[in-house]
Amino acid sequence: GDSVTQMEGPVTLSEEAFLTINCTYTATGYPSLFWYVQYPGEGLQLLLKATKADDKGSNKGFEATYRKETTSFHLEKGSVQVSDSAVYFCALTFTGNQFYFGTGTSLTVIP
Amino acid sequence: ETGVTQSPTHLIKTRGQQVTLRCSSQSGHNTVSWYQQALGQGPQFIFQYYREEENGRGNFPPRFSGLQFPNYSSELNVNALELDDSALYLCASTPGAGGPANEQFFGPGTRLTVL
Numbered sequence: 001g002d003s004v005t006q007m008e009g010p011v012t013l014s015e016e017a018f019l020t021i022n023c024t025y026t027a028t029g030y031p032s033l034f035w036y037v038q039y040p041g042e043g044l045q046l047l048l049k050a051t052k053a054d055d056k057g058s059n060k061g062f063e064a065t066y067r068k069e070t071t072s073f074h075l076e077k078g079s080v081q082v083s084d085s086a087v088y089f090c091a092l093t094f095t096g097n098q099f100y101f102g103t104g105t106s107l108t109v110i111p
Numbered sequence: 112e113t114g115v116t117q118s119p120t121h122l123i124k125t126r127g128q129q130v131t132l133r134c135s136s137q138s139g140h141n142t143v144s145w146y147q148q149a150l151g152q153g154p155q156f157i158f159q160y161y162r163e164e165e166n167g168r169g170n171f172p173p174r175f176s177g178l179q180f181p182n183y184s185s186e187l188n189v190n191a192l193e194l195d196d197s198a199l200y201l202c203a204s205t206p207g208a209g210g211p212a213n214e215q216f217f218g219p220g221t222r223l224t225v226l
Contacts, residue, residue, distance in 0.1 A: 036217075044201070044203075046215070
């Protein structure tokens with residue numbers, strides 16, 4: 001069935017370090033792909049999305065490129081800040097009426 | 112514009128009981144989805160409602176049921192609670208009929224503990 005596999009955490013980085021969180025998917029076809037972020041005590045918020053192959057989603061310095069050849073949607077940021085500390089979820093959907101989420105990757109950024 | 116709200120924030124029940132969780136979607140959002148998020152896991156899709164009709168369902172038993180009302184509120188009902196039902200339950204609303212590119216707006220969740 002359709003699924004998303006995320007890099008396991010937790011991830012701890014120093015401020016201004018480069019971030020990569022890996023996400024790969026298994027699906028029959030070409031889904032839309034998303035990254036959501038969950039800050040402590042809050043609900044999930046959409047960070048970025050890509051709806052077709054080779055699309056690049058970007059927001060708040062984060063980027064991810066939809067790679068159909070490697071079925072991947074890795075999240076990157078060139079210079080993380082303490083305020084980026086959160087749990088990051090990769091997700092996919094085909095029709096928008098059922099979303100599949102990965103298990104989440106916890107990121108802690110230390111000053 | 113108010114966001115998605117959920118009530119209660121926390122809830123403790125015993126095995127075998129029934130529970131109703133509530134969600135108030137953003138105004139104008141006709142689609143609502145419910146998720147179960149176990150500790151340390153990603154959200155698992157329970158079901159989705161569009162204009163008061165079920166519009167998709169994940170791999171959850173029939174004792175998980177829902178309702179959506181015309182005033183953008185919705186309910187998740189769980190009967191015959193089991194210990195494994197302990198989780199954070201998230202509600203998410205989407206403008207219009209949803210769709211593969213539409214953003215879901217999540218509420219903060221209801222933490223259910225089953226003893």
